[in-house]
Amino acid sequence: MKELLLFLSCVLCVSADGQHSDIKIAGCSDSYGEEMYGLDGEEKAYADFNKQEMIYPLPPFVDPMTVPGAYEQAVANQQSCQQNLKIVLYFIFPPLIAPSVMIYTRDEVEFGENNTLICHVTGFYPAPVNVSWTKNEQKVTGSSINTPYPNKDGSFRQTSRLDFTPQLGDIYRCAVEHLSLTEPLTKIYEVEASAHSDPGVGPSVFCGVGLTLGLVGVAAGTFFLVKGNECS
Numbered sequence: 001m002k003e004l005l006l007f008l009s010c011v012l013c014v015s016a017d018g019q020h021s022d023i024k025i026a027g028c029s030d031s032y033g034e035e036m037y038g039l040d041g042e043e044k045a046y047a048d049f050n051k052q053e054m055i056y057p058l059p060p061f062v063d064p065m066t067v068p069g070a071y072e073q074a075v076a077n078q079q080s081c082q083q084n085l086k087i088v089l090y091f092i093f094p095p096l097i098a099p100s101v102m103i104y105t106r107d108e109v110e111f112g113e114n115n116t117l118i119c120h121v122t123g124f125y126p127a128p129v130n131v132s133w134t135k136n137e138q139k140v141t142g143s144s145i146n147t148p149y150p151n152k153d154g155s156f157r158q159t160s161r162l163d164f165t166p167q168l169g170d171i172y173r174c175a176v177e178h179l180s181l182t183e184p185l186t187k188i189y190e191v192e193a194s195a196h197s198d199p200g201v202g203p204s205v206f207c208g209v210g211l212t213l214g215l216v217g218v219a220a221g222t223f224f225l226v227k228g229n230e231c232s
C-alpha cells in the first residue's frame with residue numbers, strides 16, 4: 001500500500017547528457033517524503049526532514065556542489081507532492097458517502113386521483129444510484145430517474161418519480177442502491193386513510209353531516225321551545 005502511494009506520487013526525472021546520468025526523485029506517501037539527487041549511480045544529496053537540512057553523503061574531498069535554497073525547495077516539493085497525493089487518492093480511493101432518502105408525493109393525496117411518488121436521494125458520493133420501486137411488494141416498472149446533479153459539497157443528488165393512483169392501503173417502496181451500501185436503502189410510502197377522499201364523494205358526505213346536525217338543532221330547539229312554554 002505504502003509503496004503504491006509513493007510510486008503514484010513520485011516525480012521522477014532522468015536525463016542523460018551522454019556521459020552522466022542525473023536522477024532526481026521527489027516523492028511522498030501519506031507518512032513519508034523523499035527528495036534525492038543522484039549522479040552516475042551515487043547519491044549526491046538528500047533532504048533530511050528531521051534535521052531540516054540537505055545532507056551531502058559524499059566525502060568532503062569530493063566537491064559536494066551545495067545548492068543554496070535546496071532544502072527550502074525540497075520542502076516546497078513535498079508540499080505540492082502531498083497536495084497531488086490527496087487528489088490522486090481521491091480518484092483511486094474515492095470516499096464513499098451513503099445517500100439519504102426521502103419519499104413523498106408531488107400533490108396532496110386524493111383517493112383515485114393520479115399523482116406522482118417522488119424518491120429524493122441526496123448527499124451521496126460517487127454518482128450514480130439505482131432506484132427501483134415496488135407496490136405491495138411487487139416490482140413496478142415505469143419509473144423515471146434524472147441524471148446525477150452535483151450538490152455544493154461535491155456530493156450528488158438524484159430524483160426518481162413514479163406515477164401512481166392512490167388507493168387506500170397500498171404500500172409503495174423505493175429501494176436505493178449505492179456503492180456505499182451493502183444492501184439497498186428503502187423508504188416506504190403507505191396510502192393512509194388520512195388522505196383526502198375523492199372530491200366527488202367528499203362534499204356530499206359533508207352535506208349529509210351538515211344536514212343531520214341541522215335537523216338535530218331544529219329538534220333540540222323545538223324541544224326547548226316546548227319546555228319553555230310549559231314553564232310559563
Ligand SMILES: *[C@@H]1O[C@H](CO)[C@@H](O)[C@H](O)[C@H]1NC(C)=O
Pocket residue numbers: 114163
Ligand atoms: C391517470 O393515469 C392513467 C394511467 O397512468 C391514465 O390512463 C389516465 O388517463 C390518467 N387520468 C387522468 C385524469 O389524468
Ligand SMILES: *[C@@H]1O[C@H](CO)[C@@H](O)[C@H](O)[C@H]1NC(C)=O
Pocket residue numbers: 128129130177178179
Ligand atoms: C445499478 O444497476 C446496474 C445494472 O443492474 C448494476 O450494474 C450497477 O452495479 C448498479 N449500481 C449500483 C450503484 O448498485
